Amino acid sequence: MQFKEIIGHHDIKEHLLQTVKDNRVSHAQLFLGPEGSGSLALAVAYAQYINCENKQLNDSCGTCSSCRKYQKLIHPDLHFSYPFFANGEKDVATSYLEEWRKAFLENPYMGLDHWRHQLDAGNKQANINIAEAHDIIKKLSLKAFEAEYKVLIMWLPEYLNTQGNALLKLIEEPPAKTLFLLVAENQDKILNTIISRTQLVKIFKLPHHDVAQYLIQEKSIPTERANEIAFIADGNIQTALNLIAEESNEYFNLLISWLRFIVTDSGLNFIRVCEEDFPKLGRENQKNFLFYAVNMLRQIVLMQQGLQNLVLLQGQELDFVKKFSEIFQLEQLEVAIELLEKTHYKVERNANPKILFLDLSLQLVLLFKYQTFPQGAQYI
Template structure:
């Protein structure tokens, strides 16, 4: 990955380039950006640049042996750690490297649910285990094989448990010579304060609508109107824009129900107080993968935020397709601010319990019965 392959973000690229060229590169960088941003792409571009054998002023050469190996993700001094599930392959990233390279080479802008789905995680959550942390320490105890830096790239460190995070504190504070940590996060607020204090934050903004539209035209060959429409709906999330663009150009329907279709049916069933249908919907929810369940709850929270904005006269802040906008307008007529506040509180609480492996069917049915009573009062 070269900096030139990343659209926009010139200010962040120049910041990283100057740090390397002036020999002021911190030993641990935290690429902090929202989902669908260029944080992982920038980390990969920096990893290629620091070990490039013929550095250019604005980018790596892309031709030397080091660049070629990094582009294929097979450089012996580039080590990558990412969330995995406790399946038959094992608990560490090393056993998934072949799948990870294939996944990442297809696009550096994909998300955790995409990754877990690609390896068939089913109903399991991804995490970075304590065993993974021990492997990191063992790997970093060895000298760089052929590059100037030994690079440890950790994708989504917020998914480390407390044990594994604490195991890395000492090496993050005093790493071996010529060791570079690149941590890529979407939720820095979930990281331990002790990890944040040992890294230098690189703030990565979301893409602009123009940048997203340009990327879609270049990589999906979308026409100008379609690309701009997808960019507007994605609101800076390139992963979401690519998903929308691929759905638009594909004749094959996506697997599983659309989030909005599922959510709208759930709310209508709650309003009708159809208990039999609510039980069936809870069973359906229970059968989804863990990441899909979390995604549906996140979507529900976002749409209730949009409902609140609509009620408060801030419709210009909403970026919704026609079917979602129509639902917001109609459903907002029967909800009060107190309704929305209570429902969002329960959704956040449900997400908390779901992450801690509470039974999804019980969570969903409890919420459904609560919402059914609340909406009709």
């Protein structure tokens, strides 16, 4: 993986390159960025540049022996750790190394759900177990085979739990020329004892135009459709890739009819939508719909605040945003966004969609129709 293959993040790339040029490579770094932002790809490209035998000004050469092995993820001094769905207590990450290589090379922006599908793991819980922690210690105690640096890239250290304590001494005082690159999405779920031993590299979500350009140039998606997908994906390349296969954006029509039933308090109609339409979408499309709804409400907020130049919509969607922005208060929209985000969180955890969306609908009826703001409400 070379930096030039990764979408956007020009400032981050420049920072990483400069640490190598200035010989200021921290032995433990935390790449923190949202799903689909490219943080994992950046970590791999950084490791490849560090061990490149013929470094260029702005990237690894891509042709030396080290780079060729890195491109296939087969370099003997490059190690990976990641959540998996263990079939036994002795399972470690290398048990799934071939699947990991295939998944990353096909999609370096992958999220945990995509990885789960590669392993046909169903609803099994992901984790990084104590056997994996011990295996990491064993691997990194060995001398480097051929590279200057041994590198361990750990994807989603949030799944370490207390097993991470076994790695603290190694992270704080690693063998010479050993590099830890932790790639995380949620800092709050990482052990504080690990965070305190790493240098933070903050990675932000990709802007709309970078995602759209990627879809147009790399996936040959028509401009209008690319902009539509980029809007829904909200900086998440994994979500954008999930949406590519869809023939058209049906979320808008579903959102319009659902909200119409809500603001008119048409109970039988929104119950029907919750019992029939939402369950048909399936879990991934339910999550995408909620992303879309959240983004639409955020566009309405921008319109209300006089920031029309930041509204990324056109056609029917733009007309909807203009009309909606004249009807509801900012406080209502902020609460609605929070409710949608809570629902998205529960969908990720396999909550019953009929109950979940009916509860959401009832909350929105109170909010939009009767202007009742929930105080400390308990959400499903």
